[in-house]
Amino acid sequence: MHSKEQISHDEYQKTADWLMSQTQHRPQVAIICGSGLGMLADTLKCQDSFAYSDIPGFPQSTVQGHAGRLVFGELKGKTCVCMQGRFHMYEGHSLCKTTFPIRVFKLLGVETLIVTNAAGSLADGLQPGDIMIIKDHINFPGLVGLNPLSGPNDDKFGPRFPAMSGCYDKGLRCLAMEIAKQQGVAGFMQEGVYAMVGGPNFETIAEARLLHRLGVDAVGMSTAPEVVVATHCGLRVFGLSLITNKVVKSYEDSECVNHEGVLEVGRLRSHTVQQLVTELISRMEINNNNNTSNAV
Numbered sequence: 001m002h003s004k005e006q007i008s009h010d011e012y013q014k015t016a017d018w019l020m021s022q023t024q025h026r027p028q029v030a031i032i033c034g035s036g037l038g039m040l041a042d043t044l045k046c047q048d049s050f051a052y053s054d055i056p057g058f059p060q061s062t063v064q065g066h067a068g069r070l071v072f073g074e075l076k077g078k079t080c081v082c083m084q085g086r087f088h089m090y091e092g093h094s095l096c097k098t099t100f101p102i103r104v105f106k107l108l109g110v111e112t113l114i115v116t117n118a119a120g121s122l123a124d125g126l127q128p129g130d131i132m133i134i135k136d137h138i139n140f141p142g143l144v145g146l147n148p149l150s151g152p153n154d155d156k157f158g159p160r161f162p163a164m165s166g167c168y169d170k171g172l173r174c175l176a177m178e179i180a181k182q183q184g185v186a187g188f189m190q191e192g193v194y195a196m197v198g199g200p201n202f203e204t205i206a207e208a209r210l211l212h213r214l215g216v217d218a219v220g221m222s223t224a225p226e227v228v229v230a231t232h233c234g235l236r237v238f239g240l241s242l243i244t245n246k247v248v249k250s251y252e253d254s255e256c257v258n259h260e261g262v263l264e265v266g267r268l269r270s271h272t273v274q275q276l277v278t279e280l281i282s283r284m285e286i287n288n289n290n291n292t293s294n295a296v
């Protein structure tokens, strides 16, 4: 079911054209807010915002903690667009739909994508409340063919066989670490590998042990398809996971993860994430060669 649906170039373009007719903002940076991290959009000045239900072609967000609004605005001299709420495979969306906004952003002239998510930690050194800069990912659905790029390739967006090594920009990762040190939060920040699983259930103990043995530092239910599509169309990507819980790996452990707890940690750490992302956007250099006039 997931690989069959195709979205034509015209459909992405129609949505981009509609947005450009509704706002003067021409974003350079797009931000996707993970569960409980929607407040990132509040930092934008001179906002124009649109409910997903009002945007032609946009899917609808159905998850608690994902408001379902696209917010445009200015942040530290950069024009940004922020998704307050993302789309997950487990909601029943096709992977093309979950990643629909990414190609629209490309057509709007976006150059850099910042993805955030809530994730459970497998690494012993990552505690709830820690922030993991995503160094790389394992896209489990992608490994078995559930990939938003399946089906005929749209050459206007990118190549048939895109490379994914280096898809999380090293320069931005280093800059984020430097900022964390300056902001005094480096003690609870480290780089790691994120793995996407399909969800919506959390992991069994045996699954958690498997992921741990495979070298996964944090696990969640999103992000990888967005990053695959962004990398395919040439966007620079920065990603971070807010660790909201430890994934239970022991049969002796009676703790149980739940979505409310995930949202709560998001709220507790929201200010830190906001400050980090704001400073990163302020200090990142933008290559202004990806404006709407030469976007594919």
Ligand SMILES: O=P(O)(O)O[C@@H]1C[C@H](O)[C@@H](CO)O1
Pocket (backbone or CB within 6 Å): 033, 034, 035, 036, 063, 086, 088, 116, 117, 118, 119, 199, 220, 221, 222, 223, 258, 259, 262, 263
């Ligand atoms: O949108 P993200 O990846 O932040 O959401 C995570 C994964 C599930 O959707 C949810 C579980 O609580 O949080």
Ligand SMILES: Nc1nc2[nH]cnc2c(=O)[nH]1
Pocket (backbone or CB within 6 Å): 118, 119, 120, 121, 197, 199, 201, 202, 203, 219, 220, 221, 244, 245, 246, 247, 257, 262
């Ligand atoms: N799969 C998964 N997703 C999460 N999102 C937040 N915490 C978790 C978790 O423990 N597992």
